[in-house]
Amino acid sequence: MDLTGHSTDFTVDASLPEAMRRFVARARRRWPRLLLSGEPAAHEADWRLPEPDDHYSGIVTFSSGPEMDDFWEENGYALDDSGQGPFAVFYRRRTGPLHATTISGIRTDDPGVVQAVEGTCLLMAEYYTVSLLTPEDPAADPFSAAVVDDLVGSFDASVKS
Template structure:
């Protein structure tokens, strides 16, 4: 299978595991019969769902999402692609970094108010630990409504008050 899909990348603070729990709940609202990791998500699990233990390196992981077995089969054949209903599988790849991150200048700030955005725009950033996160959607969220809705759900899971264009 060829690599397909579009990656939207983020740096997320230590709240990533809790935000992912909210993201899984939003996915379940999208697809009541949702599959995670290629398996049906049992009823009631999103409230108790926890980010799985990291992969072999102890730092990275992946969470895959699909609407059900039919989409899983479609994924095997077509990769990250839109089906006839204009939806497709998506995934979150992540890597935990347990060391500090420093950025000299923060730009392109989206915040709950213009005042909050202005207070942060142009400042430095220092995180004691962080997650590097890639959301892989079937298409570019700038041009595809389904892919945009997935990224907007991710943003909403971390408290983005109104989903901003990506």
């Protein structure tokens, strides 16, 4: 199958495994019969992000149930008749220095954070590279935008998922 869909890419801190648990909980609310990588989703408390091999990315696929899984096999990451579609998170754990010379474009409700962080340097020793593959470009598709918003929102541990 050809890869389809739209990739939104992130570099995230070591909290990805916990954020992904919250993301799975949000997906389960959207789709009560949620399949993760083709299997019925375990309860959020029991689900763990699979650790990828050192040389390969990990992947978690999301679909609403067997029908969408079959749809994905035939159509790839595309919207179905309901305006929804399968999506996936590709991730890879990285260790070693990451240095960005300038942080910019901060989005937060706390102006103090913007003032304290905007324009500073970034240093990280453990992080993940993440690609969220949605059926369409989130800038043009409400379903894909909601999936991206759910992933971003899953990094806020203070918000109940």
